[in-house]
Amino acid sequence: MISAYTGTAVRRAETPLLAEGRGGELMQLAAYGLYAATADRLAARRGRIYGAAVTVLAGRGNNGGDALYAAARLARRGAATTAVLTSHTAHPEALAAFRAQGGKVLALTESNAAALAGAALGADAVIDGVLGTGGSGGLRGPVRLLAETLNAARLQGQGPLVVACDLPSGVDADTGQVEGTCLRADLTVTFGAVKTGLLAGPGAAAAGEIRCIDIGLGPHLGAPSAYRLQAKDLAGLLPVPTPADYKYSRGVLGIAAGSDTYPGAALMATGAALATGVGMVRYLGPGAVARLINLAHPEAVCGSGTVGDTHVQAWVAGPGAGNDEDQRRRASDAMASGLPAVIDADAIAAVRAGLHPGVVLTPHAGELTALLRSLGEDASRADIEADPIRYARLAAQLTGATVLLKGWATLAAAPTGELYSQAEATPWLATAGSGDTLAGILGALLATDRTPDTEREPGHYARLAAAAAHLHGRAGALAAVDGPVQPSLLEPQIRSLVANLTGRPRRKFK
Numbered sequence: 001m002i003s004a005y006t007g008t009a010v011r012r013a014e015t016p017l018l019a020e021g022r023g024g025e026l027m028q029l030a031a032y033g034l035y036a037a038t039a040d041r042l043a044a045r046r047g048r049i050y051g052a053a054v055t056v057l058a059g060r061g062n063n064g065g066d067a068l069y070a071a072a073r074l075a076r077r078g079a080a081t082t083a084v085l086t087s088h089t090a091h092p093e094a095l096a097a098f099r100a101q102g103g104k105v106l107a108l109t110e111s112n113a114a115a116l117a118g119a120a121l122g123a124d125a126v127i128d129g130v131l132g133t134g135g136s137g138g139l140r141g142p143v144r145l146l147a148e149t150l151n152a153a154r155l156q157g158q159g160p161l162v163v164a165c166d167l168p169s170g171v172d173a174d175t176g177q178v179e180g181t182c183l184r185a186d187l188t189v190t191f192g193a194v195k196t197g198l199l200a201g202p203g204a205a206a207a208g209e210i211r212c213i214d215i216g217l218g219p220h221l222g223a224p225s226a227y228r229l230q231a232k233d234l235a236g237l238l239p240v241p242t243p244a245d246y247k248y249s250r251g252v253l254g255i256a257a258g259s260d261t262y263p264g265a266a267l268m269a270t271g272a273a274l275a276t277g278v279g280m281v282r283y284l285g286p287g288a289v290a291r292l293i294n295l296a297h298p299e300a301v302c303g304s305g306t307v308g309d310t311h312v313q314a315w316v317a318g319p320g321a322g323n324d325e326d327q328r329r330r331a332s333d334a335m336a337s338g339l340p341a342v343i344d345a346d347a348i349a350a351v352r353a354g355l356h357p358g359v360v361l362t363p364h365a366g367e368l369t370a371l372l373r374s375l376g377e378d379a380s381r382a383d384i385e386a387d388p389i390r391y392a393r394l395a396a397q398l399t400g401a402t403v404l405l406k407g408w409a410t411l412a413a414a415p416t417g418e419l420y421s422q423a424e425a426t427p428w429l430a431t432a433g434s435g436d437t438l439a440g441i442l443g444a445l446l447a448t449d450r451t452p453d454t455e456r457e458p459g460h461y462a463r464l465a466a467a468a469a470h471l472h473g474r475a476g477a478l479a480a481v482d483g484p485v486q487p488s489l490l491e492p493q494i495r496s497l498v499a500n501l502t503g504r505p506r507r508k509f510k
Ligand SMILES: NC(=O)C1=CN([C@@H]2O[C@H](COP(=O)(O)OP(=O)(O)OC[C@H]3O[C@@H](n4cnc5c(N)ncnc54)[C@H](O)[C@@H]3O)[C@@H](O)[C@H]2O)[C@@H](O)CC1
Pocket: 014, 018, 023, 026, 027, 028, 030, 059, 060, 061, 062, 063, 064, 066, 130, 131, 132, 133, 134, 135, 136, 137, 138, 139, 140, 165, 166, 167, 191, 215
């Protein structure tokens, strides 16, 4: 599991070490990590470091210092290095070290910004040391033009390798917000701890691959502000039946999804739940939808009863419910049942305060806007996309439910504040039906969850929701290898991932 800390927390953790006079030592550890990661990437791209053109953008703070020291090490390996100073001053010792290795130094001004941006485009690598945890707001002045030029080239799949020092300059290390412009990176080499701002919102989209360099802050860091589950964390969260199990003990999932207008949602949620592994799916909905489900998934038990009369361990309600009054009632009943429940799509509109953490709401930013409005909070879709951590946590607090906010990085927020961010998904998953499969996967994890009440930590359901997002994202990424993703066809990937993640390797996908 990746534990993330706000930039503020990391700066606080550094304070006692700086007071002991160890700032220089920390900077050398950071710079070495940045150098080594950049060298790896450069070598992979062009075979060798010798002769590589490396531009370092250096601001006046310690972030610029790290970047200059790293570039000096690259120069020692034969790279041709140029420092573009984005401020009138730079870290003096680091600049001297850079010069000592033969680095060329240029000052960025309004008048040479376009020319230097053109030169940076032609480099093999750009190291971004403009702003780190001491930055506030987006990039301003001539460096903004430079960043915009490099970002535009990246959109076209062109331009140099961009390595962010600690974080992409212009990203808020606490929240991931970007005010105006940041410089997007292929790789972010972050120091001491992964910053929360690299896991959410525009910061997550700008960071590229994240590598964390240990600089010894561990004992001083305190409690993380966010987490990201990795593959190895999933084993304990996925359902594995024991020899003593039978269908009811494994966990029964109730699905109240689909309508005559939108039958597909019910099929996809049911298929994904079965592929994740449950003892049984009990489907409630219109007869015509039930018949389709039984054609595709004969193992599902279908009926048209009520939530109160149906014995299950968890519910999925809402996908494809449309205006179907019976499905809407079932969604409200599922929310009030006291059981864990995934409340998705059309059912989110019926959400009110007073829920419990086992209810997982799964809005995207547009649905969260409507939900927050119904709870008396105004936030546009753009507000939510700019600072998703804030609004996911706010919605969880206001409703008492767990909130899984879907997006480029999907966030799971508990009403008690715990937060997970998962970014396994491929943009190919941004397609109709994706939410239905995610709801089915999460429903299966809720129905088969065996954690005793007394052992459920705060954030337990956020962790399960994050696990579902991880599984869903990776299944989509596997499917995307063969072309555009069709959510209704994700079941083989889900099944295979569950088998692999729980230690029963079956088939490998190419
Ligand atoms: N403090 C430490 O012990 C360590 C810090 N390290 C590095 O130091 C960085 C933090 O260094 P600093 O505290 O010097 O801060 P930064 O290097 O992030 O820069 C802060 C400077 O930029 C100016 N500034 C802020 N926002 C701006 C904006 N939008 N446009 C233009 N200028 C702006 C500030 O006035 C300040 O002078 C970390 O990100 C990390 O890279 C590492 O060397 C490891 C050790």
